[in-house]
Amino acid sequence: MSSRDYLGEFEHIIVLALLRLEDRAYGVTVRQEIEIRTKREVSIGAVYATIDRLESKGYVKSHLGDPTPERGGRSKRFFRVTAKGVAAVNRTQRALVSMTQGLDLIRSYS
Amino acid sequence: MSSRDYLGEFEHIIVLALLRLEDRAYGVTVRQEIEIRTKREVSIGAVYATIDRLESKGYVKSHLGDPTPERGGRSKRFFRVTAKGVAAVNRTQRALVSMTQGLDLIRSYS
DNA sequence: AAAGATTTATTCTATATTGTATAGGTAATG
DNA sequence: CATTACCTATACAATATAGAATAAATCTTT
Structure with a gap:
């Protein structure tokens, strides 16, 4: 296992x-989830670029959903973490x- | 606060x-501490390069110690985390x- | 006591990987 | 065809990483 098996x-x-998002994870919700929980501003391009890299390492898989009947409701690209991805988070944590x-340091970190 | 205020x-x-190392922190012990606790192999160059970066951001300060009376005991460059550095870890965590x-995920992470 | 070998430690340099923003493109509906 | 929601491409900055070179000690030997 190389050093590079740790997540950035x-x-x-x-x-x-x-x-966290389970089957609701796609670009927009991922960005939202992070911004809401961490108060950190995240550009959408950063989200996709990073997920693409994770996917090319086999830590994430994606599939295209169906279009939804709303204005601009084009189909979403949904993401899920693979077993390999889970292993990587665990290793990192x-x-x-x-x-x-x-x-x-902060209390909540045991 | 920019995104880059999070530690890599x-x-x-x-x-x-x-x-952890408090006043015993210098290149070699830092490397050791990481290798021992995480089983991760760390190159010494990576340690210094990273600490230098942290120092230039004001997260770490260094001072030169005295030589020690042992073979090869040249003086060490000791490091300590600044208040700003502690704030950064806390933010990141x-x-x-x-x-x-x-x-x-893993239990020990609350 | 000086030269060279050896040890501990740090610096330099080069490259790969990760982080980040912006601009532009695509597929829906009104 | 205008608007909306979403995705892709691209470029650049920052971080991660290794390895070789350099430095400053002590030890050994003569």
Whole structure:
């Protein structure tokens, strides 16, 4: 396993967003989820570029949905995290947790 | 606050290592601490390059120690995290925590 | 005590990967 | 055909990473 098997900072955030959103994850909702939960501004291009990279690593799969009957309701590209992707988040989080153990930073991080 | 106020993945790990090591933090121990706790192989060049970047952002300060009376005991460059650096880790961790809330990944991450 | 070998440590340099924004394109409906 | 929601392309900046080169000590040997 190479060092590069750890998720980058933004990749990490994106994967977590996908996991939370489950079957509702597509470009717009991913961006929203991140902005709402972290207050961080995210450009839509950054979201897609990052997801594309995750997909090319096999951490994410995508499929095209059906168009929806609303103005501009073109079909969405839905994303889901693969088992390999879940393994990568776990690996990344495990490393952080092990480095954090015993430090008193913010409470919610055990 | 710009997006870039979040620590990168490896920057994050490095800062945590510095915090753990307190006044014993210098190149070699930082590398060791990370390798031991995360089982991740780290090149020494990566450590210094990253710390330099953190220093230029004001997240870390360094000072030169005295030589020690052992073979090859040239003086070490010791590092410590600044208040600004602590704020940055907290910001970074807070974002991750908020994205992780409610997901069941690894247990130790609350 | 000086030269060279050895050890611990840091710096330099080069490259790959990740992060980020913007502009432009596509497929729906009104 | 105007508008809306969504996606793609592209370019550039920042971060990650390795490896070789350099530096500053001590040790060994003569």
